[in-house]
Amino acid sequence: MRIGDLSAATGASARSLRYYEEQGLLASSRSGGGQRHYPETAVERVSLIQSLLSAGLNSATIQDVLPCINNEAIRTPWLAERLTSELDRVTRQIDDLTRTREILAGLVERYRVD
Amino acid sequence: MRIGDLSAATGASARSLRYYEEQGLLASSRSGGGQRHYPETAVERVSLIQSLLSAGLNSATIQDVLPCINNEAIRTPWLAERLTSELDRVTRQIDDLTRTREILAGLVERYRVD
DNA sequence: CTAAAACTTCACACCCATGTCAGGGTCAAG
DNA sequence: CTTGACCCTGACATGGGTGTGAAGTTTTAG
Numbered sequence: 479m480r481i482g483d484l485s486a487a488t489g490a491s492a493r494s495l496r497y498y499e500e501q502g503l504l505a506s507s508r509s510g511g512g513q514r515h516y517p518e519t520a521v522e523r524v525s526l527i528q529s530l531l532s533a534g535l536n537s538a539t540i541q542d543v544l545p546c547i548n549n550e551a552i553r554t555p556w557l558a559e560r561l562t563s564e565l566d567r568v569t570r571q572i573d574d575l576t577r578t579r580e581i582l583a584g585l586v587e588r589y590r591v592d
Numbered sequence: 593m594r595i596g597d598l599s600a601a602t603g604a605s606a607r608s609l610r611y612y613e614e615q616g617l618l619a620s621s622r623s624g625g626g627q628r629h630y631p632e633t634a635v636e637r638v639s640l641i642q643s644l645l646s647a648g649l650n651s652a653t654i655q656d657v658l659p660c661i662n663n664e665a666i667r668t669p670w671l672a673e674r675l676t677s678e679l680d681r682v683t684r685q686i687d688d689l690t691r692t693r694e695i696l697a698g699l700v701e702r703y704r705v706d
Numbered sequence: 707c708t709a710a711a712a713c714t715t716c717a718c719a720c721c722c723a724t725g726t727c728a729g730g731g732t733c734a735a736g
Numbered sequence: 737c738t739t740g741a742c743c744c745t746g747a748c749a750t751g752g753g754t755g756t757g758a759a760g761t762t763t764t765a766g
Contacts, residue, residue, distance in 0.1 A: 482742065492743080493724060511732040513743055526695070533692040536722075543699070558704050565696045572689050575682060578647040581640070582679045585657070589672055594763095596712065606713085607754060625762040627713055650752070 481506075484516050488524040495524065501537040503527050503544060533568050595620075598630050602638040609638065615651040617641050617658060647682050 481492045490498075498504040499514075504523060506514040530540050542560060595606045604612075612618040613628075618637060620628040644654050656674060 480743075491724070493726085496744090497723070509732080509743095511743085512745095513732065529688070529692045529695060531723075533689055533696075558700065561696060561700045561703060565693065565700055568689060568693045568696060572686060572693065574643070575647055575686050575689065578643045579679065579682045579686065581643060582647075582675060582682060586672065586675045586679055589675060594713075605754070607756085610715090611753070623713095623762080625713085626715095627762065645753080 479516050479518070479520070481514050481516070484520055484524065487521045488528070490524055490528060498524070498527055498537070502541045503537060533564075534571065535564060539564065593630050593632070593634070595628050595630070598634055598638065601635045602642070604638055604642060612638070612641055612651070616655045617651060648685065649678060653678065 479487070481495055484490075484495060485492045488495075495504065495514075499506055504520065504527065506516050506520075509515055526544070527540060530543070531537070535543070539560075543557070543564070593601070595609055598604075598609055599606045602609075609618065609628075613620055618630075618634065618641065620630050620634075623629055640658070641654060644657070645651070649657070653674075657671070657678070
């Protein structure tokens with residue numbers, strides 16, 4: 479598939495897909511004329527990238543963490559620690575957000591126009 | 593209390609407190625020499641601002657939403673809608689984040705160095 | 707009274723994923 | 737071929753909260 483198809487399939491802009499590649503998060507092969515071609519599996523990969531980005535991981539971190547999905551060999555203590563610390567961060571973020579939601583819910587309750 | 597005290601009490605930098613004021617989120621009185629003075633209640637106000645900011649509301653939105661905490665009079669259908677839509681957004685954000693946490697947890701599990 | 711600490715405003719810098727525009731090349735359908 | 741949709745690289749812009757530094761003023765402790 480070409481970049482426009484992948485974009486349509488994932489909701490990521492072509493700009494973003496090129497950026498992911500530039501950051502080493504997403505691979506592509508090129509046609510004779512230089513246009514990118516992606517395998518079907520790229521769809522899932524992109525949606526994973528999107529998830530991790532929206533969870534607050536930056537592209538450098540994702541680059542550190544993503545390869546392990548396909549390559550069990552690079553299992554290292556360092557990687558395990560890195561993943562755990564990101565997991566903790568996301569967990570804290572969810573907790574904070576949950577508290578904030580309570581606050582907002584309280585406001586909605588109080589200021590509902592009956 | 594002066595800005596340094598409020599900063600210490602809330603963890604927000606003096607820079608941020610001035611920014612909150614500039615954005616109309618936080619009021620202060622001034623001493624003869626022009627220095628800011630805050631009531632004790634500012635501590636809670638700032639931590640509320642921090643919560644809402646970290647939940648992804650921008651300062652303009654917070655400005656729309658915050659006054660109602662102190663002033664029940666401005667209860668309007670528009671405000672109720674606004675709050676509800678922010679609440680929904682935060683709820684979705686938590687759901688997304690929770691799914692992403694599952695992914696990360698799965699990775700941690702798979703790449704734990706035993 | 708004086709020195710140090712704390713404060714003031716103003717302005718510029720940063721992050722970093724994404725938008726957007728320019729100027730050009732590729733590819734498939736007619 | 738030609739045409740139109742699609743793609744390429746490169747570069748600059750944006751948002752928005754925060755960091756930072758300069759140059760000057762106020763407050764407070766000694």
